[in-house]
Amino acid sequence: MKHLAWAMLAATTALHPVAALAQDQQPAPVVGTAPETAPAATQDDGAANDIIVTANRREQTVLSVPIAISAVGGxxxxxxxxxxxxxLSDAVPNLQVSSPYGNTQPNFSLRGISVANEYNSNQASPIGVYIDDVYMASRSSHGMGLFDLDRVEVLRGPQGTLFGRNTTGGAINFITRGPSLNGNEGYAEVGYGNYNSWTAQGAIETTMVEDQLGLRIAGNYVRSDGLFENVYPGGRDPNRQNTLQGRATLRINPGSGPLDIKIKIYGGRDHGTQAAIHGLLSARSGLDFFQVNENRIGLNRTDAYGISANIRYELSPNLSFTSITSRDGGSQYIQQAADGSPFDILDVWWQSKFGQFSEEARFNYSAKGLNLVGGVFYGWDRVVTDNDFGIGSVFGPGASGGFFQHYRQERRSYAVFAQGDYEIAPRLTLTLGARYTWDRLQYRDGYAFLYAGYVDTVKTPLATTVPCAGQPGTCAYNPDATFATNGRNNALTGRASLSYQFDNGPLIYASYNRGYRSGAFNGGSYTSSSGINFVDPERVNAYEIGTKGRFIDNALTLSAAGFYYDYSKQQLQDLRPGPVGILVNAPKSEVYGAEVESNLRLGRALTINAAVGYLHAKYKELILQGANLAGNDLPFAPRWTVQGGVDLKLFDTGSSKLVFSPNVVYFSRQFFTPLNETNAPGSAQQNAELQQRAYAKVNATAAWTIGRFTIKGFVNNLLDRKTYVYGLDLRGAGFPYPFLTPAAPRTFGGAVRVAF
Incomplete structure (x- = not known):
């Protein structure tokens, strides 16, 4: 426990900013302050501007929730x-977002817990992602554009009670704006930036029957040229954007009575080009960091759609019932040139279709000194995968081949849960919660074969590799042979915390949380059915102490937390010759650290916001590729993250105002693989290449509001820093190079918005 005490000390001393002032008669809309829909408050009424969050499945201000939570208003x-x-990592401490596929399938890492080096589409994220309290099972649906949101809630630490499913590291809940049932309003915005970037978004809300019936429709459009230049003659530029999204929410509150119904439908697509890749070193000769020389820049096509119904019925002033039903689906088709060169060395076409259904029914009870929530959950999801791995000249000069892989995975999850908050003494609250989960998984219709040809040419099957118990290429091709297996596990998770709210003062708390991520099949095995294994679930025992509140006459909002994790059986890939990845469990890891977030007001003209995260995340036991990795850092876990910015009101005449908002984000060194700088025995790979050194990025926005109109300008990555977000070394599997995914260059532009 000495690590927890040290982490808390760091949390309370790492950042102690000075007072700041309100902007436009209210705190700036940063972490822990009001959503843009909240009414304006007086300069001294800062407490009224806390974001209302639902982290405990009931409405509370963010400063009254004894959880490490960042709430970012729209x-x-x-x-x-x-x-x-x-x-999102630009606004939340100890949050990393990375992916070899760009924005298409982001990998979230909270306090060092992530999918690590697992990139297959059938894996669940250990950071539960929710949209309006609906769990999104497929990682392909996580790369959404953010538009017309009320807020984003990022809950750090295991959420094994009220969220539950696959929330080992935390949960991210995107809360969209819905009808208020009061009047008509909306907005429209259009923007243009470098790389011929066009953006447009807007929303319109109408109230058909005051306080009873309303509709809100919102949309988002982004289109741009590639953010990187491809010097290959006639080749596509990578990181091209082409996004279109829409959403409609109908709210019905018959007779302004106890029944409140929200029905939401949405659909969207992202049809850009693949992320840039730095691969074969000889192909990078003479190139700038933001250039590639690639003959097969592929297309990224992701589609998502769904419908949900949130029904709430107030049975009495103390008791309410909520049902959330959702049906979602979509597809992902990613053509990825994985060699970063003008040669056909490795090209992968990732294709999957996904669907899901979920139902959560719960009761909320509230009385003096007591709040209870309990219910049941059922979730089903399916992913059908068809992957094509093209390997140039695998059989000799000019004789290309590869592997084709198909499987269908279905998961069912059942859970019962309950949590209660009881005021055992004035302002002293005890929280106890538990959740029991049953997970059942099926792997069906699995087959794979070795072929002659290439990904976009006629393929001639040569040998069945799944199912095949022997060496790749030793089993005769059998088009009717399939592989199937099952997996199952149960888990008891829960929460216990004690919190004290000082009279008109800060909240302090101490908590224990147990988190769980279901066992999983290895979706990366296509050379032998012996590699299609089912690994154990992840588990984490988390201890946390924290404080949050307002100080200096409400001018300073401050929250701090220190934590210690006993983390076991992280699921990650062990890359082996074949080439194939084998899913394994990392036996033990230790994670501890601290976070501080603050918002400081200085009169009506200046607001300062800042956040600092410290993280120590290391493996205690792990062997990959024959190398002992005990003591190595977990991937995507920088020791320090720092965010800071100001909102400076240059003038305000009442009918016109100009606000300038620069900010800086800093990340210390992070590794992209559990091997860190350790080289696997007998391999030519140099894992020290697979990291990003410490860096800082500067961003800025300016907004000039004149009545109903706002003119905005922005610049991201002002200094044009050259950084990587992901890396993988394939030399351990027989390929002669690693590949690295670079982050975007400097982008800038402007937009005009009108509210009506």
């Missing part, structure tokens, strides 16, 4: 230039 997302889920 206006703050625009202020910080956060336009998609992959940008």
């Amino acid at each position: 206006a703050a997302l625009a202020t910080k230039g956060i336009v998609n889920s992959a940008n």
